Amino acid sequence: MRAPTTLTLFTLAALPFAVSPANAALEAGSAAPNFTTKAAMAGKTFDFSLAKQLKKGPVVLYFFPAAFTPGCTVEANQFAEATPEFRKLGATVVGMSADPVETLAKFSTSECRSKFAVASASPTVINAYDVKLAFTGKSDRTSYLVSPGGKVIAAWSALDYREHVPKMMTALKAWRAAGQKAR
Numbered sequence: 001m002r003a004p005t006t007l008t009l010f011t012l013a014a015l016p017f018a019v020s021p022a023n024a025a026l027e028a029g030s031a032a033p034n035f036t037t038k039a040a041m042a043g044k045t046f047d048f049s050l051a052k053q054l055k056k057g058p059v060v061l062y063f064f065p066a067a068f069t070p071g072c073t074v075e076a077n078q079f080a081e082a083t084p085e086f087r088k089l090g091a092t093v094v095g096m097s098a099d100p101v102e103t104l105a106k107f108s109t110s111e112c113r114s115k116f117a118v119a120s121a122s123p124t125v126i127n128a129y130d131v132k133l134a135f136t137g138k139s140d141r142t143s144y145l146v147s148p149g150g151k152v153i154a155a156w157s158a159l160d161y162r163e164h165v166p167k168m169m170t171a172l173k174a175w176r177a178a179g180q181k182a183r
Helices: 052-055 072-087 103-110 125-129 163-175
Strands: 007-010 018-021 036-039 046-049 059-063 093-098 118-122 142-146 152-157
Touching: 007 118, 036 103, 046 052, 046 103, 046 118, 052 059, 059 072, 059 118, 059 163, 103 118, 142 163, 152 163
Parallel strands: 018 152, 059 093, 093 118
Antiparallel strands: 007 018, 036 046, 036 118, 059 142, 142 152
C-alpha cells in the first residue's frame, strides 16, 4: 500500500509536460500496458480495449479497490460529475477494479451515473500497472492519464479518493496547454 504522494513535474523528450507522483509504479513517460477486458456502462457489458479507446484520445484510467464501498462510491460520483469536462478536453474516463463485470454493471448505473465505463481488472492488469493493494487481490487507488500514443502522462496514487479527479484534470489541462492534441 502506498502512502499519499506529492505530484512532481518534469520534462521528457517525448512529452513536453508530464506529471507523476514520486513513487508511482508507472511514471510519466512509461508505456501504459495494453489490455482487453470486460467493462460496463449504463448497465450494459461490452469488450473494452485500451488500445482501441486511445485511438479516440487520452484516457483517464483510474483504479479503485471495490465497487459500492464508501470511498469508491464517492470517487465514482466525483468522476461522474467531472466526466463532461474531461470529454470537452478530449479525454475518456474509465474506472478499473477487480470486481466482476456483473457487479460493475450495477455500479456503472448507480454510482457512475451512466457517465463512464468501469472495467474488470484481472490480476494480470493489476500487476502490469503495479496497483495491487497489499495482501488482497484488489487494486489500490491509483489514477493514470494515458496519451493517445499509449504513454503515461500523469499518475497519482493515494488511498484518499479526494485528489484523484483534481489531479487528473490538472494534468490533462496542462498537457493540452502544452500543445498536445486530443487525438
